[in-house]
Amino acid sequence: MECPKCKFQNRDEAKFCKKCGLQFAIICPQCNATNTPDSAFCEECGYNLTKAPPEIPKSAETIPVRPIITDQERKYVTILFSDLSGYTAMTEKLDPEEVKEIMGRIFGEIALVVVKYEGFIEKYVGDAILA
Numbered sequence: 001m002e003c004p005k006c007k008f009q010n011r012d013e014a015k016f017c018k019k020c021g022l023q024f025a026i027i028c029p030q031c032n033a034t035n036t037p038d039s040a041f042c043e044e045c046g047y048n049l050t051k052a053p054p055e056i057p058k059s060a061e062t063i064p065v066r067p068i069i070t071d072q073e074r075k076y077v078t079i080l081f082s083d084l085s086g087y088t089a090m091t092e093k094l095d096p097e098e099v100k101e102i103m104g105r106i107f108g109e110i111a112l113v114v115v116k117y118e119g120f121i122e123k124y125v126g127d128a129i130l131a
Contacts, residue, residue, distance in 0.1 A: 004037070023120060029108030080119070080131040082110060087127035103127065 001010050001024065008019035016023050026035045026049050033044035040050050084106065091099050107124060114121055114131045123130040 001037075022118065023115065027108070027111040027115060029112050030105070032104055032108055032111070078119075080114070080129070082129045082131070084127035 001012050001014060002008070003010060003017040003020060003022055003024075005022045006017060006020040008017055010018055010024075015025055024037045026037055026039055027033075028035060028042040028045060028047050028049065030042060030047035031045040033042055035043055035049060041048055084103075090102070094102075107129065110129055110131075111121060119131050121129055121131045
């Protein structure tokens with residue numbers, strides 16, 4: 001598979017480019033399914049994956065943290081922690097299926113923004129995301 005960013009030739013099963021680190025998978029914002037980079041529609045739910053991701057509000061800021069040393073290379077990283085306000089109250093009022101559907105949509109939109117800036121989501125924990 002050729003990387004669309006740096007044109008490096010990777011193996012077909014690769015999930016990330018070996019040269020520039022670009023993630024090849026597309027996460028569906030509707031159902032959070034993983035799709036191949038050439039997918040125009042989600043293989044699970046049929047969602048149109050060619051829609052432009054939402055813009056990040058100008059008020060959203062990232063805080064650079066100290067460099068992390070990996071394989072003798074220093075890299076500056078930005079860590080985003082997102083926690084949903086009112087989640088507990090919502091889970092007390094709605095059925096679990098409704099909560100799952102709402103959270104799936106929210107996590108899908110967040111995933112689009114994170115992927116747009118070449119990031120990755122490290123962990124989903126309840127109503128929180130660590131990216």
